[in-house]
Amino acid sequence: MFLRIDHVGIACHNLEEKIGFYESTFGLVVVSREVNEAQGVREAMLHVADGEGGTSYVQLLEPLSPETAVGKFLAKRGEGVHHIGYGVEDVSKAMAEIAAKGVRLIDERPRHGSMGASIAFLHPKDVGGVLTELVEAPRQ
Ligand code: V0V
Ligand code: CO
Numbered sequence: 001m002f003l004r005i006d007h008v009g010i011a012c013h014n015l016e017e018k019i020g021f022y023e024s025t026f027g028l029v030v031v032s033r034e035v036n037e038a039q040g041v042r043e044a045m046l047h048v049a050d051g052e053g054g055t056s057y058v059q060l061l062e063p064l065s066p067e068t069a070v071g072k073f074l075a076k077r078g079e080g081v082h083h084i085g086y087g088v089e090d091v092s093k094a095m096a097e098i099a100a101k102g103v104r105l106i107d108e109r110p111r112h113g114s115m116g117a118s119i120a121f122l123h124p125k126d127v128g129g130v131l132t133e134l135v136e137a138p139r140q
Helices: 015-026 069-077 091-099
Strands: 004-011 029-036 041-051 054-063 080-087 118-122 132-136
Touching: 004 069, 004 132, 015 029, 015 041, 015 054, 054 069, 054 080, 069 080, 091 118, 091 132
Parallel strands: 004 054, 080 132
Antiparallel strands: 004 080, 029 041, 041 054, 118 132
């Protein structure tokens, strides 16, 4: 079902500072910066590697306010890994297959994600405590 790990989402207080750390420590390169009001984040995608299944990134996430998903996470748990995003061919199809196995979908229909992707989240309580995102990259 999964093509690759599309990205690992990392919650942080200060996006620009964390980008600086990833650039200077790991030599990663920012390929996209966006504000996603619906998701309550300011985020950056940093390129990690290209593989057979597509490209993998690190996604750095700064909350737009304390009441957002990432804002609440930071207050409860502090900075760190927030979610894993898996690349899928067809997000609607993957959602239906996964829901049929009894895993709760947070999103009833796909949402707008970074760099034109269609995304959907699965509830962390049904995935062993891991917030899981499905990512369908836009057609080339
Ligand atoms: C919350 N919980 C998590 C978690 N966030 N567990 C694992 N990983 C996380 N990231 C746990 C939390 O500790 C609680 O457990 C329980 O879930 C309920 O949490 P809450 O703080 O009361 O918050 P809720 O229920 O209001 O919201 C939690 C969910 C929410 C997961 C439903 O964060 C959500 O809808 N997330 C999906 C959207 C999102 O995260 N967007 C930002 C990334 P206990 O304490 O009860 O045991 S946007 C993105 O990735 C984009 C745009 C992209 O990739 O393109
Ligand atoms: Co994400």
